[in-house]
Amino acid sequence: MVAIKASAVDGFVARPPADVYAVLVHGPDAGLVAERAAKLASQAVAGSDDPFAMVRLEGDDLAGDPGRLADEALTIALFGGKRAIRVRVGGRPIVTAVEALLSGPQPESLTVLEAGDLKKNAPLRALCEKSPRAAALPCYPDEAGARERLIDEEMRSAGLTISADARSLLSAHLSADRLAAREEVKKLCLYAMGQGTITSDDIVAVIADAGEVGMDEAVDAAFAGRPADAASALRSLRTSGTPASVVVAAALRHALTLHRMRGDVDSGRSSRTVVESAGGMIHFRRKDAVERALSRWTGARLMEATARLADTIALARKSAAIGEAASERALLAIATEASRFAR
Known part of the structure; x- marks a missing residue:
């Protein structure tokens, strides 16, 4: 053949x-x-x-x-x-x-x-x-279309439906390995059996990595200017074993992303348009938070935040003893600064 x-x-x-x-x-x-x-x-x-x-x-x-x-x-x-x-x-x-x-x-x-x-x-x-x-x-790693078919197959088999938001979140968290992905969807269907429709809360409860979700919450709270929420998220992450230095690394990546997007806003595009055009780079659950951050942060301020976060990461690598405290202070300082200005 x-x-x-x-x-x-x-x-x-x-x-x-x-x-x-x-x-x-x-x-x-x-x-x-x-x-x-x-x-x-x-x-x-x-x-x-x-x-x-x-x-x-x-x-x-x-x-x-x-x-x-x-x-x-x-x-x-x-x-x-x-x-x-x-x-x-x-x-x-x-x-x-x-x-x-x-x-x-x-x-x-x-x-x-x-x-x-x-x-x-x-x-x-x-x-x-x-x-x-x-x-x-x-047999190559699942593409989006194949992953969608896998989700549809398991939903039909279990007699369940899934909301659009939940489908997007599920697809983003599934393993590229087909067998592992199918087992994850089957586990989700078993968890939701009898409730009819699977929601985003079900995905977070069963599949989404709690540490990843918690880091997103901490980072978004910081750049949105909510110090209390950022501190609360950091405490939860610390309890679950996620160090603040890891959250700072996520915050640095987010600051760089915001800086690139801020350049598009400064060129005349609306924050909403820029966020929507980012596609899968920004998860749908974070879009509102990213849009709010873009309205608060200028390109210059984002560069300052980026430098501060990079310095904190360097300090944490040199001295683990003080790295965690410095990481928490850096994130809370960003949250405090963001709370003072809005565009």
């Missing part, structure tokens, strides 16, 4: 051609490789009552006994029907074993080869892409 494009892989997995009996599933996304391999194999033995219909082999074992793969593939199922053979490709070459399979008679089984990231000229990949009896399916 010709090489299967990444965009066509899901369609292939749903309806694999009858004349293809060896499929190489490969790529850097190990979770996606495992998920697609499992789906292909389970579909091949669907309806079978034979406990031996699913066979698992190690590629390194086949490298020392290349004829075994073809023998397993040609073995007739004990109770009839198709068999599936899942082979985990290791460090030793198994091209000879796969060539023996593809050059022999068509078996009543499907062989699924699971491999890591293979270069285009890798012998196993080249063999499966060129053979009319085989196919090679690339």
Whole structure:
């Protein structure tokens, strides 16, 4: 077969051609490789009552006994029907074993080869892409569209819906690994079972990293000129084990982002337009806080804040003993300063 494009892989997995009996599933996304391999194999033995219909082999074992793969593939199922053979490709070459399979008679089984990231000229990949009896399916980290489909699949399966804000927050926090992402969504659905619609609060409770959310709250409170809220967020973070020096690093990144956005505002664009055009750089839960910060901070003041935060980080690296106190003081000083001016 010709090489299967990444965009066509899901369609292939749903309806694999009858004349293809060896499929190489490969790529850097190990979770996606495992998920697609499992789906292909389970579909091949669907309806079978034979406990031996699913066979698992190690590629390194086949490298020392290349004829075994073809023998397993040609073995007739004990109770009839198709068999599936899942082979985990290791460090030793198994091209000879796969060539023996593809050059022999068509078996009543499907062989699924699971491999890591293979270069285009890798012998196993080249063999499966060129053979009319085989196919090679690339698995790359989830793109936005694939992640949305994953969320939709699990929502339908659980009989739940999800709000637009919650969907955006969920997508932003899901792992790039397909298997890990699916487990996270399943955990969320279990948590929300029976309530009908999943909200942003559910995402924060189950999936969003509490430290990350807390840092955002501390940073936003500081640049919005709310010293009391900033101090409260810092206390909560300290209790949970997140040092203030880490929050200062997040504040420095945020100050640099605000400075770039402030330049757009100074060129004549509104704060709202600049924030909206930032897209995924600014999470939707923070947009109002960022817009308020842009109305308070000038470019010059943001440069001063950036220098102060950078100096604090340098001090914390030199002396951990005083770094935490200095970090908290720097953040509270920014909050106090922001409270004194507004545009």
